[in-house]
Amino acid sequence: MARAGKKAAVAAPAAPVDAASIVLPEELEQWLLHLQVERRLAPRSLELYRDALRRLVALSGQDGVVLRQAQPHHVRGWMAALHAGGLAPRSIALILSAWRGLYRWWGQNGLVAQNPVAGLRPPKAPKPLPKALSVEQAVALAEHEPSDADPALAARDHCIVELLYGCGLRVGELVGLDVGAGEGAAGWVDIADATVHVLGKGSKRRSGPVGTAALAALRRWLAQRALLAAPGERALFVSKRGTRLTDSQVRSRLRRQALQAGLPTSVHPHMLRHSYASHLLQSSGDLRAVQELLGHASITTTQIYTRLDFQHLAKVYDAAHPRAKKKE
Known part of the structure; x- marks a missing residue:
């Protein structure tokens, strides 16, 4: 008792x-x-x-x-x-x-001899898995042509999606891109070499490949960029005012595109980075390569995508394996 x-x-x-x-x-x-x-x-x-x-x-x-x-x-x-x-x-x-x-x-103030809370730690909070789009959703978003009255804005927004999903960029890295590798450029895309160079977390530089679809979208945007960019503006992505696009503006435009593309979930830039990593790992299984492409200092940071990959495999199993299906 x-x-x-x-x-x-x-x-x-x-x-x-x-x-x-x-x-x-x-x-x-x-x-x-x-x-x-x-x-x-x-x-x-x-x-x-x-x-x-x-x-x-x-x-x-x-x-x-x-x-x-x-x-x-x-x-x-x-x-x-x-x-x-x-x-x-x-x-x-x-x-x-x-x-x-x-x-x-x-x-x-001399009112207690010891601190009874010193050294005590709270229960560990479970680390939530990053949210990623399915391959079908990501492709639908990337292939969606933004419906905008201004063709320059439509070309810009399409290029943004292609680079976020096609290169796994952080939103800060994306808006930091300049046109060309001029002096003091934080990041740029080398079209001839099909490579993007960015300044990532901790001021660490990294380079990554740019796919054919992203390069095509970039060329279309560059053909329209002069219609929006202010004189002397070096930013690759600019707003209607002709100045460098901000993080919040990218988030707002991306949410708009996802709704137009019919995606059932709210999409933010980092979700496309998660999708990039998850889909690469699903296809290649090469954790070290994904770590390098994402610019993670430690592979333990990248390993979270193995859990996403396992979730994907579990869904495939549940849907396809005859011993996983519930009896009707």
Whole structure:
């Protein structure tokens, strides 16, 4: 019976239903005032910290623990209760950060001998898989001719999709491309060599191949670019005003194209980079080559696409294998 009671206590909700109405003790209000006045925390951050302290009061009250006498095993139990109550790992991490800060402040003022939260880590948050388009969806988007009254804008938007999906570029790398490899150019496309050169994360340069379809789209755009580009503008992709296209403008135009192409999902530039990597891995199985093309410093970053590849294979199996189909 004792064991069952202990398990029930751990599995209790993270805080009582009326936790929002808990009045904080003066010693906790003093710390919040310190954060507001001395640290100048934003109102939203203060509210999150206040919520964390209310949970602390609720949980310690359930265990009958005086806050300044709390030990690491108490905090571990409270953290377990938060997790059992359905709180996400990131939310628990924020709450632990607030508690840690409180005990650190008490320690600096000689009110506690140790910080019971020091060294404690929240549960690990699962890493979500990157979202990628299917091969059919990506091809449909790449082959879609944007319906725009301005043929120059249509050519530009089509070229953007071809380079994002055909070269696996980040949106920052794309908008950083210049016309030609002039002095100070962050990136450019060498049409004669069918190669794109970009300045990636950490100011690392990399080069990659440009496919036939992307080169054709680039030539069509370059034939129209002069109609939009301002005099002396070096950017490869420009807006209606003739200046370098921004990240947000690319995202907006890409969403528009995906809707026009009939894709059932919201598409953003990085999704095309994920699709590029996933589809390459599905076809080649060469993880090292995909790492090189993406410009990843560590292969562990690229390995996430093996999970996407496995998902694809699992779907193929479920759809095709006679022993995987459910009996009707």
